[in-house]
Amino acid sequence: MTAGRSNREPRSRNWCTPRAYVEAVRTVFGGAIDLDPCSNRHALVGARVEYRLPHRDGLAASWDFQRIFVNPPYGADRRRGTRIADWLARCLAAHRQHRAEVLALVPVAVNTRHWKDSVWGQAAAVCFLADTRLKFMIDGSDDSKGAPMACCMIYWGGRVRRFERVFSAYGAVVLLANQVRTRRTS
Numbered sequence: 001m002t003a004g005r006s007n008r009e010p011r012s013r014n015w016c017t018p019r020a021y022v023e024a025v026r027t028v029f030g031g032a033i034d035l036d037p038c039s040n041r042h043a044l045v046g047a048r049v050e051y052r053l054p055h056r057d058g059l060a061a062s063w064d065f066q067r068i069f070v071n072p073p074y075g076a077d078r079r080r081g082t083r084i085a086d087w088l089a090r091c092l093a094a095h096r097q098h099r100a101e102v103l104a105l106v107p108v109a110v111n112t113r114h115w116k117d118s119v120w121g122q123a124a125a126v127c128f129l130a131d132t133r134l135k136f137m138i139d140g141s142d143d144s145k146g147a148p149m150a151c152c153m154i155y156w157g158g159r160v161r162r163f164e165r166v167f168s169a170y171g172a173v174v175l176l177a178n179q180v181r182t183r184r185t186s
Contacts, residue, residue: 014041016043028101029101037051038073064098121176127152133147
């Protein structure tokens, strides 16, 4: 994943979710992650199925899985012509089409078109992470600087109360009311 680092640093697509957040995702999902469509050789996610570029494009491959965790590339992929908006749209589509539970670790960008299209009124909840300078693992090592933007975890699924219980330890959880009323909340 790329996260808007300065040009003085070498660019890396191997920015990995910190262990504590991977464990929280597993807890929300009841222990297992079925799909990681944005994996790399350093990832700690350990999903049953992992898609890794350049061998398998996570946006193009099937998302017909029950528990999906997405930590997408934060920057635009000019070669493929994709952006974070494409990943969020795919999260929403997997939830709608396959009734999948989906968690996505993304930058906070509440005023963007992709949030308006795929998050607001669509997701069940959002956790705005208190760790505003999230320290991703880069190529398997801890990063001492932290991300240059605030991050959040977005949840599309029916176990809203479980998401709230687990992620309230990591930041402010906002339940999106129109989704809470229509979904199972255990």
